[in-house]
């Protein structure tokens with residue numbers, strides 16, 4: 108008879124497609140059996156009254172990363188992934204960030220070294236390209252994609268990181284040639300810069316004006332241009348952190364035309380509004396991220412877009428900066444909104460906020476919760492079938508949720524490097540009380556019990572999501588372009 112390391116008994120097992128009462132047996136870090144009356148394991152966990160769900164996959168997290176502000180995020184791999192584990196997340200996709208002049212190969216090596224030392228959950232890297240020089244795309248990119256980093260991220264805004272139209276086209280073409288997905292921070296840089304200058308010149312300097320300075324039409328313009336480029340090259344894209352009802356409209360129209368446009372939103376756009384930035388003095392800086400959080404009507408449009416499949420997943424965009432001179436207040440306590448780094452923590456709060464809204468409050472339910480936070484990111488980013496579900500042969504990445512446990516977010520409980528939570532004072536019902544990564548308990552009853560460095564790199568290929576549609580733009584079609592070979 109097969110021997111098991113763990114058997115999780117009597118729980119409600121939830122995947123993106125099914126909800127059943129079944130036990131889950133684990134051996135050698137993988138799911139070995141699912142059923143009833145399974146043989147005892149070395150240790151049995153009684154999950155009666157609990158939900159047994161796949162560990163979360165957070166596909167957008169800035170960890171120990173040189174960011175757009177020129178600062179490293181206020182986190183190490185250890186602190187960030189500890190917060191992830193405590194919040195029920197067992198895999199993160201973070202960034203190896205190339206800035207201008209850097210070798211991409213060296214950048215990827217450096218981030219690997221940081222993660223190997225500190226990571227508690229499993230991880231992969233999206234490669235940020237701020238300087239897609241010819242030799243980077245020709246010589247460095249192909250072996251890095253083959254080594255398991257099959258996603259490239261570009262920014263259409265931020266002075267340090269943004270690519271221009273030609274560079275964006277180069278990256279889309281390089282991704283197509285090497286079968287990688289392209290992920291984009293899409294906002295119109297000129298509109299943001301122009302409006303920010305105008306606000307500052309008129310003395311509107313407080314953090315609340317950050318929410319004004321990123322026009323929603325800047326999202327519309329950038330999404331539209333990006334989608335036109337992606338259609339032209341025939342390259343699948345992922346649009347990051349969709350914040351506005353207008354942005355959703357552009358994505359819906361593109362998907363309606365059959366284009367391979369994936370998109371995510373984040374908890375901050377579902378649970379916060381611009382009024383959260385409207386605090387005395389510089390306190391609103393804690394809620395500053397880009398794009399900014401918007402209105403309750405946008406929240407509703409984003410939920411609808413998730414429900415309709417226009418958005419497929421919810422990531423955190425964890426980008427923490429401590430509320431001190433090494434982070435948010437790098438330019439001092441009287442800084443204007445342009446001098447404050449953008450981003451907020453989210454690795455720990457993502458799943459409990461969503462569990463509370465979707466499972467405890469009953470909107471969309473447990474299976475959609477699993478789909479949007481684990482299964483869809485696994486499928487889109489090439490982690491499936493190893494991750495993102497509870498199935499025989501998959502990694503035993505499991506979060507056991509107590510649906511009755513109430514927790515009130517408080518700054519004192521924060522373990523990531525931000526030192527504050529944007530959700531302080533908010534109470535959620537439902538909390539991950541036991542979290543297993545590859546069959547090892549990494550968090551239990553609010554304590555992280557895994558060793559830093561025990562997380563493993565997960566190599567990914569582009570998979571079906573990165574496959575082009577095969578719809579040639581006329582300019583690339585040799586039958587319509589006088590025979591010019593452009594691919």
Ligand code: URP
Nearest residue numbers: 292396397424426449450
């Ligand atoms: O405000 C944000 N989102 N900061 C993180 C950097 C990014 O991806 O935009």
Ligand code: ZN
Nearest residue numbers: 292347348397
């Ligand atoms: Zn972004």
Ligand code: ZN
Nearest residue numbers: 167169424426
């Ligand atoms: Zn981001």
